[in-house]
Amino acid sequence: MSKLILIDGNAIMHRAYHALPPLTTKSGEPINAVYGFISMLLGIIADMKPTHLAVCFDRPEKTFRREKYIHYQAQRPEMDDLLVTQITKMHGVLQAFKIPVYEKAGYEADDLLGTIAKQTQNSNVKSQNEKSKLKIDETVIVTGDRDIFQLITKKVKVYFPIKGIKEGKLYGVSDVKHEFDFEPIKMIDYKSLVGDSSDNYPGVTGIGPKTAIGLLNKFQTKQNIYKHLEDIPEKTRTKLEQGKDMADMSYDLATIRTNVPVEVDIKKMGDWDLGSMEAIRLFMSYGFRTLLGRITNGNEVAKVAALKKDLKKRDVEEVAIVLAKKLKNGQFAIRGTANMVLQGLDMGVADIDLIADKDTALSMNKIFNKELLEEVKFSEADKFRSYFGKFVIKGVLVEMMGEFQVKDKNGVWSEKLDASEDEVVEIKIAGNKVKVTRLDLEMKFSAMMGRFNELNKIKKQVDLKLQGSLF
Structure with missing residues (x-):
């Protein structure tokens, strides 16, 4: 019927x-x-x-x-x-x-x-x-x-x-x-x-x-x-x-x-299809992880992306190495909770955020074409603007935010966060050089974005790390 x-x-x-x-x-x-x-x-x-x-x-x-x-x-x-x-x-x-x-x-x-x-x-x-x-x-x-x-x-x-x-x-x-x-x-x-x-x-x-x-x-x-x-x-x-x-x-x-x-x-x-790849990409771009699990219907790529929610440090490191190799000529850095985990803090990680200059951000559309979920392009919302796009790399959601800016309560945009030399530090993962944002910048942007729970957790983790280095 x-x-x-x-x-x-x-x-x-x-x-x-x-x-x-x-x-x-x-x-x-x-x-x-x-x-x-x-x-x-x-x-x-x-x-x-x-x-x-x-x-x-x-x-x-x-x-x-x-x-x-x-x-x-x-x-x-x-x-x-x-x-x-x-x-x-x-x-x-x-x-x-x-x-x-x-x-x-x-x-x-x-x-x-x-x-x-x-x-x-x-x-x-x-x-x-x-x-x-x-x-x-x-x-x-x-x-x-x-x-x-x-x-x-x-x-x-x-x-x-x-x-x-x-x-x-x-x-x-x-x-x-x-x-x-x-x-x-x-x-x-x-x-x-x-x-x-x-x-x-x-x-x-x-x-x-x-x-x-x-x-x-x-x-x-x-x-x-x-x-x-x-x-x-x-x-x-x-x-x-x-x-x-x-x-x-x-x-x-x-x-x-x-x-x-x-x-x-x-x-x-009668030809509707909830699990189309276009729908999966949209759900990933909107952050609909729970809803994504309800529409995948056997799509393995989407299942992997949906399942890798609570990332381990090794998951982040594997993706960081891929990024370091493929973007070796670009200006980028890992930021957010993924960065904090790489720097030894105990933080929950659901995805990996990147900052970059405009050219590096846009280059990802071609370099990671097969992993593309949402094309990198300029995007401006009420509180944020950047060259924004999304990718699934090794089953992990990676979000590019080139020339990232935050608007403060007075409507003034922050300086661009683009992985310039004064914003980053370099760490090594299995012999590969990977750039990450400075922790003081992470705290600054957490405060600007109103993520005070995250800010307090970062402060606590940084204090614990500093205490550990004294003994």
């Missing part, structure tokens, strides 16, 4: 953004909404076992609803900039997963969801480049918007998150009847009477949920209510008469369009 999961991209990103604490990539870019969306997606796939997937997003352009009613959603604040940047990242993740994304200027994601749900239930939808007709047996729409309940049928259900991103409820026809006391399609009639505060249209002034449900139970539809005004008590009848125009407008605004001009490709919805 074929099952399509349709996801309301904006609704779930917004929920994940507010449900999770702030998370950033190593370069300082916000990533919590992307993490939450993926975590929820993987959970849904595990629980519901879909054969097909697609995600719908809103577009920034004005919609036809805003054209019809200037106050539509006018009270909503602008999307937080820290969420806007993550929408773009989420598009990239979905592309890596080979999950098709649908959006259309002038329409909301709801309209795309409605159109795809309707079209995929019909046998006249053709797969692109194929003559055979395809259809979906069951569709589940994932959203936090109750407007979507109007789309529920025997073959279309709605999964509605309840607590954060981990818990939700699956709504069918009977569930809507039980909770609202009317059929799913009557959600449109209901909204036309009571309005929708989140979308900022009023419905009929003075008509609340209890009155609206009573009217719908007796007369079935908004249209039939207005055909039988003479059978309605005078006080309520007056409100309905005075609010007729807004009721009609609200009905139109509440109606999800199911005829958006968009090409639906069912076959493409």
Whole structure:
């Protein structure tokens, strides 16, 4: 049996953004909404076992609803900039997963969801480049918007998150009847009477949920209510008469369009691949180690990269030797916790950080092409900027930060950390000369980055090392 999961991209990103604490990539870019969306997606796939997937997003352009009613959603604040940047990242993740994304200027994601749900239930939808007709047996729409309940049928259900991103409820026809006391399609009639505060249209002034449900139970539809005004008590009848125009407008605004001009490709919805190499590279670049383990599905390179989390000194030394040999003509040094371990401190190490001048940083794209996860290029976030890239060398994540800078609380950028002679010391590993950053610089940058736990641990380890050298 074929099952399509349709996801309301904006609704779930917004929920994940507010449900999770702030998370950033190593370069300082916000990533919590992307993490939450993926975590929820993987959970849904595990629980519901879909054969097909697609995600719908809103577009920034004005919609036809805003054209019809200037106050539509006018009270909503602008999307937080820290969420806007993550929408773009989420598009990239979905592309890596080979999950098709649908959006259309002038329409909301709801309209795309409605159109795809309707079209995929019909046998006249053709797969692109194929003559055979395809259809979906069951569709589940994932959203936090109750407007979507109007789309529920025997073959279309709605999964509605309840607590954060981990818990939700699956709504069918009977569930809507039980909770609202009317059929799913009557959600449109209901909204036309009571309005929708989140979308900022009023419905009929003075008509609340209890009155609206009573009217719908007796007369079935908004249209039939207005055909039988003479059978309605005078006080309520007056409100309905005075609010007729807004009721009609609200009905139109509440109606999800199911005829958006968009090409639906069912076959493409069924070709998703969570464990693609592109997805693995993105997860590594974002630092999604736990999520990476859930999508590797037999990819040995990714498994090794995911498994080598708690590095031993010998792991760091092996990679350091490779770097020293291949970058022998470049200007680079090992920094961070890997550097501290090489200098005899007892620190936990998950990956290896490098600093370098611009030329050496960029040269890694060619020298370590086979180990490349994320191409080295200039990257600037709120607190950091550098020529940033990622590699997996001997199963260890290596992050290049060429000409690395940190911004202080006053918005001033630090001097560039580029492995110049005054920043490094030289150590020997199995006869190979390896440059590492000075420990006082490590402490300075830990303080500048606000990593005070790390700073205190470094100080303690340095003190212990100095005491040991006295005896």
